[in-house]
Amino acid sequence: MHNKALVAQGGGPTAVINQSVIGVVLECRKFPQIERIYGALHGVRGIVDEDFLDLTQETTQNLELVAETPSSALGSTRDKPDRAYCREIFETLKAHEIGYFFYVGGNDSSDTVRIVAEEAEAAGYPLRSIHIPKTVDNDIVENDHTPGYPSAARFVAQAFMGINLDNKALPGVYIAVVMGRNAGFLTAASALGKKFPDDGPHLIYLPERNFDPDAFVAAVEATYERHGRCIVAVSEGIHDASGQPIIGQLGKALATDAHGNLELSGTGALADRLADLVKDRLGIKRVRADTFGYMQRSFVGCFSDVDQREAREVGEKAVKYALWGDTDGSVTIQRVGNYQVDYDLVPLVKVAAKTRTMPDHFIDEAGTGVTDQFHMYLRPLLGSGMPNEFRLQTSNRVAKIRKRG
Amino acid sequence: MHNKALVAQGGGPTAVINQSVIGVVLECRKFPQIERIYGALHGVRGIVDEDFLDLTQETTQNLELVAETPSSALGSTRDKPDRAYCREIFETLKAHEIGYFFYVGGNDSSDTVRIVAEEAEAAGYPLRSIHIPKTVDNDIVENDHTPGYPSAARFVAQAFMGINLDNKALPGVYIAVVMGRNAGFLTAASALGKKFPDDGPHLIYLPERNFDPDAFVAAVEATYERHGRCIVAVSEGIHDASGQPIIGQLGKALATDAHGNLELSGTGALADRLADLVKDRLGIKRVRADTFGYMQRSFVGCFSDVDQREAREVGEKAVKYALWGDTDGSVTIQRVGNYQVDYDLVPLVKVAAKTRTMPDHFIDEAGTGVTDQFHMYLRPLLGSGMPNEFRLQTSNRVAKIRKRG
Numbered sequence: 001m002h003n004k005a006l007v008a009q010g011g012g013p014t015a016v017i018n019q020s021v022i023g024v025v026l027e028c029r030k031f032p033q034i035e036r037i038y039g040a041l042h043g044v045r046g047i048v049d050e051d052f053l054d055l056t057q058e059t060t061q062n063l064e065l066v067a068e069t070p071s072s073a074l075g076s077t078r079d080k081p082d083r084a085y086c087r088e089i090f091e092t093l094k095a096h097e098i099g100y101f102f103y104v105g106g107n108d109s110s111d112t113v114r115i116v117a118e119e120a121e122a123a124g125y126p127l128r129s130i131h132i133p134k135t136v137d138n139d140i141v142e143n144d145h146t147p148g149y150p151s152a153a154r155f156v157a158q159a160f161m162g163i164n165l166d167n168k169a170l171p172g173v174y175i176a177v178v179m180g181r182n183a184g185f186l187t188a189a190s191a192l193g194k195k196f197p198d199d200g201p202h203l204i205y206l207p208e209r210n211f212d213p214d215a216f217v218a219a220v221e222a223t224y225e226r227h228g229r230c231i232v233a234v235s236e237g238i239h240d241a242s243g244q245p246i247i248g249q250l251g252k253a254l255a256t257d258a259h260g261n262l263e264l265s266g267t268g269a270l271a272d273r274l275a276d277l278v279k280d281r282l283g284i285k286r287v288r289a290d291t292f293g294y295m296q297r298s299f300v301g302c303f304s305d306v307d308q309r310e311a312r313e314v315g316e317k318a319v320k321y322a323l324w325g326d327t328d329g330s331v332t333i334q335r336v337g338n339y340q341v342d343y344d345l346v347p348l349v350k351v352a353a354k355t356r357t358m359p360d361h362f363i364d365e366a367g368t369g370v371t372d373q374f375h376m377y378l379r380p381l382l383g384s385g386m387p388n389e390f391r392l393q394t395s396n397r398v399a400k401i402r403k404r405g
Numbered sequence: 406m407h408n409k410a411l412v413a414q415g416g417g418p419t420a421v422i423n424q425s426v427i428g429v430v431l432e433c434r435k436f437p438q439i440e441r442i443y444g445a446l447h448g449v450r451g452i453v454d455e456d457f458l459d460l461t462q463e464t465t466q467n468l469e470l471v472a473e474t475p476s477s478a479l480g481s482t483r484d485k486p487d488r489a490y491c492r493e494i495f496e497t498l499k500a501h502e503i504g505y506f507f508y509v510g511g512n513d514s515s516d517t518v519r520i521v522a523e524e525a526e527a528a529g530y531p532l533r534s535i536h537i538p539k540t541v542d543n544d545i546v547e548n549d550h551t552p553g554y555p556s557a558a559r560f561v562a563q564a565f566m567g568i569n570l571d572n573k574a575l576p577g578v579y580i581a582v583v584m585g586r587n588a589g590f591l592t593a594a595s596a597l598g599k600k601f602p603d604d605g606p607h608l609i610y611l612p613e614r615n616f617d618p619d620a621f622v623a624a625v626e627a628t629y630e631r632h633g634r635c636i637v638a639v640s641e642g643i644h645d646a647s648g649q650p651i652i653g654q655l656g657k658a659l660a661t662d663a664h665g666n667l668e669l670s671g672t673g674a675l676a677d678r679l680a681d682l683v684k685d686r687l688g689i690k691r692v693r694a695d696t697f698g699y700m701q702r703s704f705v706g707c708f709s710d711v712d713q714r715e716a717r718e719v720g721e722k723a724v725k726y727a728l729w730g731d732t733d734g735s736v737t738i739q740r741v742g743n744y745q746v747d748y749d750l751v752p753l754v755k756v757a758a759k760t761r762t763m764p765d766h767f768i769d770e771a772g773t774g775v776t777d778q779f780h781m782y783l784r785p786l787l788g789s790g791m792p793n794e795f796r797l798q799t800s801n802r803v804a805k806i807r808k809r810g
Contacts (some may be wrong), residue, residue, distance in 0.1 A: 013574045038803055042574075054804035065795035073797050078575065136426045159644030162703035165476030169418045169447075170483065174699070193705075267680070268673010269695050275672070291673050293695030298567035300598075300792040303707060360428070387706040390470035392478050396441055398457035403501045 002099030003033060005319075007055070008047060009134075010105035010112070011078070013071035014148025014297055015155075016311035017075070017134045020104045021074060022067035022205040023315020025055045031323050034100065043077035043105070044112060052096070059283055067312065070298050079362055080108050086115040093120075093127060100128050100322050104315070106135040106146075107353055110330050114348035115330040120323035128322040131330040131348060132314050136297045138185035139358045142250060142346050144335040147314055150307035150381035152179075152296050154190035157219045157382060158291060161193030161389060164200040171229035172286025173220060173278050174200070179296050181237040183357045184208050184294070190233035191370045192378055195389050200231025207237035208358045209367040211246055217281045219368060224284060236291075238272060246270060257272070266290070304383035317343045339380035407504030407531055408438060410724075412460070413445035413452060413484035414539075415510030415517070416483070418476035418552025419702055420560075421709075421716035422539050424480060425509045426473035428720020429537070430460045436728050439505065448482035448510070453493045457501070472717065475703050485513050491520040498525075498532060500714060505533050505727045509720070511540040511551075512758055515735050533727040535671030536735040536753060537719050541702045546761040549740040549753050552719055555583075555712035555786035557701050558594035562787060564697060566794060569605040569636060576634035578620050578625060578693025579605070582676040584701050586642040588762045589613050591701065595638035596775045597783055600794050605636025612642035613763045614772040616651055619678070622686045625775060629689060641675060641696075653676060668711040674695070709788035715746060722748045738768035744785035 007024045009017055015106050021039065028037045040046035053074070055063075066073050081089065093101060093116070103113045110131040136152035154179055167174045178187040184206030191204060202223045205211055223230040226310035238246045247270040271289035281285045314331045321329065329345035330352075331402045336342045360376035412429045414422055422728045426444065433442045444458045445451035458479070460468075471478050486494065498506060498521070508518045513538040525532035538545050539559035543617040561583055583592040589611025607628045610616055643651045652675040676694035684692045699710060719736045726734065734750035735757075741747045768780035 009574075013571050020552070039797065050803075050805040050808055053797055053799065054801040054803050055797070057801040058798060062795065062798065066797055069570065069793075069795045070567055072574040076574040092807060096803075132772065158705045159700050162475055162705040163699055165474065165705070166418050166699050166703035169414075169477040169481040176698075190599065259790075267677055268693060269677060272672055272674060272677075288699065289672060290698030290700065291696065292700075293581075294568055294571050295564050295695065295697070295700070298571035300563045300567040300570070300794070388470075388474075390467065390474045392458055392460070392471055393463060393467065394458065396462040398455075398459050398460040398501075400455040402497060403455055 002097050003035040003101035004096060004098050004318060005034050005037045005102065006040060006052070006093065006096070006098045007037065007046070007102040008043050008104070009072040009074050010043040010075050010103060010109040011076060011102060012257055012297060013076060014136050015070040015151035015299070015303055016092050016147055016307050017070055017071070017104055018073045019067045019149060019308055019311035020132050020134060020171060020315035022063045022320055024102050025058070025063060026060070027316045027319035031319070033323060038098070039074045042075035043078050043079065044081050044085070044089055045077040046075065047092050049087065050092055070300055073337060081112050081115070081210050083115060085290065086112060087117050088120055089120040090123070096124055099126060102132055102318050102322070104132040104134050106137070106353060107140060110140070110204060110348060111352040113328070114352040117348060128317040129328040130322050131351065132318045133331060134311070137180055137183050137362060139356045140351060141354045142330070142333045142351055144341065145308060145333060147311035149185060150304035151302065152186055153192070153378060154187055154382045154386070155296055155299050155302045156189040156292065156305045157192035158296040158302060160190040160201055160231070160233065161387065164193065165389060167200060167229055170286070173224060173228045173230045173232070173284050174383065175234060175271055175274050175278070175289040177234050177236050177291040179292065180207060180235040181382070182207055182355050184235045185358055186363065187233050187235040188358060188370045188374060189378060192375065192382060196391070200226050200232050201233040202227065203232045203368045203369065205232070205234045205238050205368065206358060206363065207235050207239060210241040211238040212240070217277060220278055220281050224282070234270070234274060297377060306381055306383040307323070314343065321345045351394035407502050407703060408440040409501060409503045409533050409737060410439050410442045410505035410507065411445060411457070411498065411501070411503045412442065412507040413448050414477040414479050414481050414482060415448040415508060415514035417541065417702060418481060419539050419541050419706070420475040420556035420704070421712050422476070422509055423478045424472045424713055424716035425537050425552060425720035426467045428717040429507050429724055430463070430468060431465070432721045432724035436724070438728060442503070443503070444479045447480035448484065449486050449490070449494055450482040450484050451472055451480065452497050453490065455497055465646055475705055486517050486520070488520060491517060492524055493522040494521050495528070499530055504531060507535050507723050507727070509537040509539050511542070512545060512760060515545070515689065515753060516757040518733070519757040522753060532732040535723040536756065537723045538736060539716070540589050541591060542585055544588035545756060546759045546762045547756055548737045550738060550786060552712060552716035553702070554590060555788065556707065556710035557591055558597070558783060559709045559787045559791070560701055560704050560707045561594040561697065562597035563707060563792060565595040565606055565636070565638065566792065569598060570794060572605060572634055573773055575691070577693060578629060578635045578637070578689050580637045580639060580676055580679050580683070580694040582639050582641050584697065584698040585612060585640040587612055589640045590763055591762060592640040592778060593767065593775045594783060597643070597780065597787060599678070601796070603632050606638040607632065607635050608637045608773045610637070610639045610643050610773065611763060611768065611773065612640050612644060613667055613671070615646040616643040617645070618682060622682060625683055626687050626688060629687070639679060640665050641676070656731055709785055711788040719748065726750045744786050
C-alpha cells in the first residue's frame with residue numbers, strides 16, 4: 001500500500017529539467033519501500049487525466065540519455081491548479097496508491113505541491129510531497145540559484161559573446177531582448193560574455209529598475225559616441241515607473257496567458273519598438289534588434305555541466321528527503337564554497353508562489369550594468385569549457401603611405 | 406618589390422571566417438617570395454583608408470586562437486565598390502607594393518576582386534588577386550558548398566532540435582524566421598534536427614518557392630490537427646508569386662541597405678506577422694514566433710569541425726594558387742567522396758555577383774520540406790558530435806483507475 005511514487009514536470013522547460021526527473025527515478029529504485037515509479041504526462045494535467053508512464057520499466061541506459069536531452073521529457077503544462085483542481089490531483093494519487101509525489105517546477109508548481117500536501121494531510125492520507133526547483137529565470141526564493149538557470153545563462157553569455165564579435169566587425173547599434181518577466185538574472189548573464197573593456201553588452205536593462213525611454217536613448221547615444229557601436233541587453237519584463245510593461249505600450253492589444261500575465265515571449269515587438277526609438281531619435285543608420293526567444297531555454301548542445309550535475313542532485317535529494325525525512329518541502333540549493341553547494345529542504349510555504357529578484361549589490365549604480373559581485377556569483381555556475389574570444393594584436397600597425405599627412 | 410601580401414574580409418561574418426584569414430597568413434610564411442603579410446581593417450574600406458595591420462608580427466599561437474574565434478577579426482564592411490572605388494583599392498595596393506591580394510567574402514566581394522584584378526592588368530602591374538569564399542547563405546555558384554554555411558546550418562539544426570523538444574512539452578504553433586534572402590539552404594537545415602516522424606519543423610518555406618498566405622494557413626491547420634502542434638521554419642526572403650517580399654507587405658516602410666536591398670534581418674516583423682495570421686485565421690491560442698537573427702552566424706561554441714577545417718584549407722589553397730599558378734581566380738570546394746572534398750580555382754567571372762539557389766531535387770514536391778538527397782548533402786557538413794534527442798518509452802502506459810470507462 002502507498003508504495004508507488006509519481007514524478008511530473010510543470011511550467012517552462014529547461015535544458016536540464018530531465019536530469020531532475022531521472023535523478024528521482026534512479027534514486028527511487030534504491031528504496032525497497034517503492035515498488036513502482038510513475039511519470040505523469042504534461043504535469044498536473046496528466047495527473048487528473050491519469051496519463052501515466054511506468055518509468056520503472058525504463059532501462060538505465062535510456063534514462064541516462066533522456067537526462068541529457070533538454071526540455072520536459074514527460075511534457076509540461078501551464079495549468080495553474082486551484083483548490084478544486086488540487087483535490088482532483090489528490091484523488092488520483094489516492095486511487096493509484098501513490099505515497100510519494102515529486103513535482104519539478106517553478107513558483108507556481110511549488111504552490112500546487114503545497115495545496116496537494118494540505119489535502120492529503122486533511123484526509124489523513126500518508127503522502128510525502130516534494131517540490132523540486134527548476135526555472136531559467138532564477139526567481140525561486142530560499143535558493144542560491146535554481147537548476148535550469150546556469151545553462152540558460154550560459155546560452156545568453158555565449159550568444160552575446162558572438163553578437164559582440166559580429167557587431168565589432170560591422171559596427172552599429174544592436175538590441176537583444178532576453179527572457180525574464182520579474183527577475184533580471186538571465187539578462188544580466190549577458191555581461192559574462194565580455195572580455196575586453198570595449199566589449200558589449202554596453203548597456204543592460206533589468207526589470208529590477210524602472211525603464212525610462214529618454215534615459216535609454218541618451219545612454220545609447222553616449223555609448224555610440226564613445227565606441228562607435230552599442231550593444232544593449234534588455235529584459236522582456238522592463239516596465240516604466242508606474243510598473244506598466246514597456247511592451248504593453250505599443251498601441252496594440254497583446255494576449256494574456258492563463259495566469260492573466262501579458263505574453264512577453266514569442267514576439268519581436270519589444271525589440272523592434274526599441275530599435276525604432278533609436279533610429280528615430282538618433283538617426284543612426286545601422287540599428288538591429290533580435291529577440292532571443294525560446295532558444296534560450298531549449299537550445300541543444302549548450303549546457304553548464306555544473307547545472308546538469310545539480311539538477312540531477314536535487315532530484316536525488318528529493319527522494320532521500322521523502323523517504324528518510326517525515327516532512328514535505330521544497331529542495332533548495334545553498335552555496336557552501338567557491339564553488340560547492342549543499343542541499344536543504346525548506347517548508348513549502350516559504351517558497352510557494354514567491355518571486356525572487358536580483359539583489360541591489362548585483363546591479364551597478366547607473367542601473368545599466370552588473371557588479372563584480374554578480375560576476376563572482378555567476379561565473380562558477382556556467383561550468384567548464386566556456387568559449388573564449390581572441391583578437392589580433394592592434395599594435396602592429398602599418399605606416400600609411402598615400403595618406404601620410 | 407611586390408613582395409607583400411594583403412588579406413581582408415568582406416560582408417557578413419561567419420563562425421569560421423577567421424580560419425581562412427589565418428590559413429592565408431600561415432601559408433604565406435612558407436613562401437620566401439613573401440616578405441610581409443598585411444591585414445586590412447574593415448575590408449575594402451580599410452584598404453582605401455590604408456588601415457593595415459602587419460600580421461607577420463603575430464605569433465602562431467595567437468593566430469590559432471583567433472582562427473577559432475567567430476566573426477571577422479579584421480572587421481568587415483558592407484561597402485560595394487564601383488569602378489572608381491576599385492581603382493582606389495588598386496592604387497593603395499600599388500603604393501604598398503602588394504603583389505598578392507586575398508579577399509575573403511561572398512558574391513559581392515568576388516566581384517570586387519574581379520574589378521581590382523582588371524585594373525592591375527590594365528596597368529601592367531604584377532598582382533595576383535584571389536577570392537576566398539565564405540557565406541552562411543551557401544549561395545556562391547561553382548561550389549559544392551561555402552565555408553561558413555555548415556556551422557550556421559548546424560546552429561539552425563540544433564536550434565530547431567531544441568525548439569521541437571520545447572514545443573512537444575508545451576504544444577502549440579511555433580514559427581521561426583531564418584536568414585536567407587535568395588537561397589533557402591540555411592532554412593532547409595532546420596530539417597536536420599528531426600529524429601522521430603512527428604518531430605518538427607513540420608513545414609519549411611523557402612525563397613525558391615512562392616509563398617501563398619492561404620496555403621500557409623491551410624498547411625498549419627492540417628499539421629496542427631494531425632500532431633496537436635506545428636513548427637514552421639521560414640526563410641526571411643519568402644516572397645509572393647510576383648516576387649514581392651512578404652516582409653514588405655506590412656504596411657510599414659522598411660529600410661534598405663547600401664545595395665538597395667530591403668533589410669530583412671534585425672527585425673521580428675515577418676515572424677510576428679505570420680503568427681498574427683495564424684492566430685486570426687485559425688483561432689489557435691498558443692502561437693509563438695521567433696526570429697533567429699544574428700546568433701545564426703555568430704554564436705560562440707557551435708561549430709562544424711568540417712567547416713573549420715575547410716575554411717582553413719581554402720585560405721591555404723588560395724596562397725598556393727597565387728604563388729604557384731599564374732592566374733587570378735576564386736577558390737571553390739568540390740565534393741569528391743562521401744565525405745571528402747578537393748579544391749579548385751575558377752575564373753572570377755564565373756563566380757562574381759552570381760547567386761546560387763537550392764536545386765529542385767533538394768525540395769520536396771509540396772514545396773514545404775526537403776528531400777532525402779538534401780539530408781545526404783548536408784549531414785556530413787555538420788561535422789562530428791551532433792547532439793541527439795532521446796525520449797521516454799511511451800509503450801509503458803499505466804492503466805487508468807478512475808476513468809476506466
